[in-house]
Amino acid sequence: MQRELRDLLMETGMLTPDWETAFETVPRHLFLPEVMWPATEKGHITVSRTNDPDGWWHWADADVPIVTQWDDGRHTGSAPGALATSSSSMPTAVLLMFDELSVFDGARALEIGTGTGWCAALLSARLGEANVTSVEIDEAVADTARKALEVAGWHPEVVTGDGLLGWPEGAPYDRILVTVGVHEVPRAWIEQTRPGGVIVMPWGTRYSGQNAVVRLVVADDGTASGRFSRATRFMHVRSQRLDWPEFDDYLPGEGWPADTRSSTTDLPSAQIIDESDYAASDFAISLLVPDCVRTFARSPQGVQTMWLYGLADRSWAAVYFDEDSQVYQGGPRNLWDEVESAHRWWVERGRPGHEEFGLTVTADGRQEVWLGEPSTPVPHIVS
Ligand SMILES: C[S@@+](CC[C@H](N)C(=O)[O-])C[C@H]1O[C@@H](n2cnc3c(N)ncnc32)[C@H](O)[C@@H]1O
Structure with a gap:
């Protein structure tokens, strides 16, 4: 070491x-390949031992996970691939x-x-x-x-x-x-x-x-x-x-579907996630709301937006975290309402940690x- x-x-x-x-x-360096992809603040970068020995040794010695295989080995070239499939753990x-x-x-x-x-x-x-x-x-x-x-x-x-x-x-x-x-x-x-x-x-x-x-x-x-x-x-x-949900399977066509239910929320996203992405609130919600996946995106207007997709049916929700705090939900479940209830449950129990x-x-x-x-x-x- x-x-x-x-x-x-x-x-x-x-x-x-x-x-x-x-x-x-x-x-650890004995187990790292000639070309590797450490996780950095800027995402995964390519580091070659031949082209950049100092960089290679720096990252080999850093407390970061280092990707060693992409896309189950189907990846070619030295640029990072789509899905990290093997690594040297952090x-x-x-x-x-x-x-x-x-x-x-x-x-x-x-x-x-x-x-x-x-x-x-x-x-x-x-x-x-x-x-x-x-x-x-x-x-x-x-x-x-x-x-x-x-x-x-x-x-x-x-x-x-x-x-x-x-x-x-x-x-x-x-x-x-x-x-x-x-x-x-x-x-x-x-x-x-x-x-x-x-x-x-x-x-x-x-x-x-x-x-x-x-x-x-x-x-x-x-x-x-x-x-x-x-x-x-x-x-x-x-x-x-x-298997990532396909947006079009949930919201086909242009605009909001006819059955869209619209409301507002006073729960800011910072109450759910933190910068480390390791928030206990988010973990608690993940345990309480079943068969659901969430992701964050920026709307075309630059607003932070949370998307929720049901994994057992075609329920979906979109929450715009700006001053209007608009919520749109569709499908059989009200996924955002479930997230709000789960968050309330977590707060009422004294905000327990992992x-x-x-x-x-x-x-x-x-x-x-x-x-x-x-x-x-x-x-x-x-x-
Ligand atoms: C994060 S890496 C393990 C890192 C390892 N501990 C190290 O430090 O080098 C996870 C590994 O699990 C393997 N893996 C994925 N699914 C598996 C399965 N069903 N059975 C065995 N290995 C699996 C992946 O191919 C990958 O190499």
């Missing part, structure tokens, strides 16, 4: 003694998840989403490579990771396959670390974890790109339950990627989100 990153992680108190040696022995996000994983010497661990192989190497350094298996869905990504691991001197088992199935051959595991976002927790992970074992993953609904890290503890009865810790953003497992919410996966695979305790489920608001 380079000095700058090490110092940053030490300063934030995130690099615990438990993981310090592993991070020292497994430099170092502080990795540390946060390792912290939640609470490993112990000799624990058997399964990682889902090998990516560059960096996390698999870190786990190997901490637990011993014989105790680590990692599953990657993309064959080319898995091959590159195997080669990088070889060069770095680590030999965990890297399996090419769908991580949603886990890897039953190596079960039972004490720990499962998922370094790719999920909307639905597969039963396979719970079945392949020892009772008392821990599964850590970025989890979220389809409402926004925001996930939160959840730490599930597996019980004897086949359920798994635990709290969220912090907001995070991860790319999603292939089969759970959002860490006050939890998730239980039942023995029959249902997901129940709760606030405070598993006995107080978060309701779904449907108008």
Whole structure:
């Protein structure tokens, strides 16, 4: 690990003694390709080790996620592609998840989403490579990771396959670390974890790109339950990627549809999202309003506008956050009314943070989100 990153992680108190040696022995740069796309304030930029060695080393040592594959490998050229499909995760996000994983010497661990192989190497350094298996869905990504691991001197088992199935051959595991976002927790992970074992993953609904890290503890009865810790953003497992709603399917033709319901709101957008895009209010709304996706756009007049689309029907809403605060809604549900009710619910409960919410996966695979305790489920608001 380079000095700058090490110092940053030490300063934030995130690099615990438990993981310090592993991070020292497994430099991230060994797992980064010649051409890579770090996430910067200006979006993803192309950095080539040959053309810009100083820039390459700078970004290799920065606390940012670095895209290493676009468009499931169909992308060509050096400009960023459309959809980031593999990356070296952000170092502080990795540390946060390792912290939640609470490993112990000799624990058997399964990682889902090998990516560059960096996390698999870190786990190997901490637990011993014989105790680590990692599953990657993309064959080319898995091959590159195997080669990088070889060069770095680590030999965990890297399996090419769908991580949603886990890897039953190596079960039972004490720990499962998922370094790719999920909307639905597969039963396979719970079945392949020892009772008392821990599964850590970025989890979220389809409402926004925001996930939160959840730490599930597996019980004897086949359920798994635990709290969220912090907001995070991860790319999603292939089969759970959002199929983006097509605007024209919801609002065909010119102008507002005939059944449009118009009103106004006094809830400003700043109450819902913050600049980091990690607002707890937004997370809470994502839990309460089911089957809905939201996005922000600028109207032709430059007004910040929130669009909501129903995923189970053709409900839609548009909210213009200017002095008039106009709301337009159509379809069977009043999606903006649901968002307002969800926000009110969150305010009435004292504006709880991510860490006050939890998730239980039942023995029959249902997901129940709760606030405070598993006995107080978060309701779904449907108008
Ligand atoms: C954010 S990257 C993992 C980064 C890795 N931890 C690292 O630091 O290099 C997520 C990876 O999950 C993989 N992935 C997506 N869906 C998957 C699935 N169903 N099973 C296994 N891997 C999957 C992607 O191909 C991608 O390589």
